[in-house]
Amino acid sequence: MELQLVITTFNRSAYLKNLLASVAKLDPAPTGVVVVDNASSDDTTTVIQVAAKQFPIPLVHHRLEENVGGAGGFSAGIAKALDLGAEWIWLMDDDVVAHPDALEAFSVWMDRYRCIHGRRYDEQGKPFFWQHRFCSYLGIHLPVRGNVFASSEVFHTNVGCFEGMLVHSDVVRAIGLPDPRFFINGDDTTYGWLISRKFPVAYINHYVLSKARPQKQIDLVIRHLNDSNDLGRYCAMRNRGHIGQYLRHENAYNGWGFALGTVLTAVKEIFRLIAVEHTLRGIPTLWRGWREARRILGDTSWQPMKPLNHPADYSQDCP
Missing domain, CATH: 1.10.287 (Helix Hairpins)
Incomplete structure (x- = not known):
């Protein structure tokens, strides 16, 4: 099984270094890793080059000429992963760390689903709240109250999250690449909703990632x-x-x-x-x-991203 891990990064080399260290410990390991560098101006290139020399699996530095945001980065990264022959693609931001048994946890569900999300901890080691459904009437995602795993180890949703989404190549070819016009915010929610129109979207009761970057937050009980x-x-x-x-x-x-x-x-x-x-x-x-x-x-010329019918063009890859 060809499984490529796609990481999008921008000027957060310290977080990226820790993430790559955790990826190197994955057991089982992915086939390879694509790091999409959104034209970082810090020492991201050095971090990737040093990691690649001792990485246990192929690591591709896919540097873009400009910062196209998370949406554009994941769009380019998925396209590159498909070009490398990926059957499955695991997406994540640079400010998380992967749990060693993450892919083993996913494997239980990969025969049944084509779009899977695992649970995450926040930077304090507490469960990160991610249980929503997209309400098409309002055009927003709404929190789902309670323990969504009370009666099942899988929760069916209709939203996505690029901080941990595992998606099959068949899904990408049917839906198209993530829309880079979003830049950030709402791109993954919308992509998950589009996927759910054709494929079930699963959220499984297993922690696969931990957030590494501290964030201010308040607990509103329902989210x-x-x-x-x-x-x-x-x-x-x-x-x-x-x-x-x-x-x-x-x-x-x-x-x-x-x-x-x-x-x-x-x-x-x-x-x-x-x-x-x-x-x-x-x-x-x-x-x-x-x-x-x-x-x-009001733009009457607006068009959605199209299903993939031919290979995409790519930016240069760094040695």
């Missing part, structure tokens, strides 16, 4: 709310336009419901500013994002 930044806030609102267009393409768009979902998104971001970050300085950024979302929604 956790993390801190963000101006780019994240802008994209959260701007990408409402892309989400709306995908809903239209899938004949699942309701204008009134989507407008309410946009209001709820703005309220959540404002609450995040007040409760988690203790500031209101990000509100103008939300306004700019909303205006751009309106422009995207």
Whole structure:
């Protein structure tokens, strides 16, 4: 079985170094690793080169000419993994570490599902909250309360997360690559929803990753709310336009419901500013994002990502 691990990184070489060290201990091991470098300006290249010399499996440094965000990075990384012959692709950000038995845990479910997520710990070793369903009426994902594993070791959802998604190549060819226009925020949720229209999406009761980067967060009982930044806030609102267009393409768009979902998104971001970050300085950024979302929604030339029918073009690979 050809399984490629795809990591997207940008200027976080210390986290990347720790992640690669954990990947080297995976048992069983993946076939290879593709590190998508979003034009980092720190010592990321050196970290990858040093790791590659002693890595137990092939490690490809796939450096992009510009920072295309997590969405663009995973799109390029998946394309490269397919070019390398991957049957399965495991996706993750650079600020996590992998558990040694992660692929063994996934293997139990790989005959049954084609899109699988495992559980994660936060940086304090506590369970990271990730149990949602996408509500197409509102165009947002909503938390699912309670213990979703109370009666089963697998929870069926309709959202995705690039911080740990394991996806089969057949799924990518049927759905297409992740949409790089999202840059960050909402890209994986939307991709998971698109996958769920054709394939079941599974969340299994086994911890496969741990978050390494500390984040401010508050516990809202039904979910956790993390801190963000101006780019994240802008994209959260701007990408409402892309989400709306995908809903239209899938004949699942309701204008009134989507407008309410946009209001709820703005309220959540404002609450995040007040409760988690203790500031209101990000509100103008939300306004700019909303205006751009309106422009995207009105773009009659907008087209979704297409299923893969031919090989993609790639940026240069570094030795």
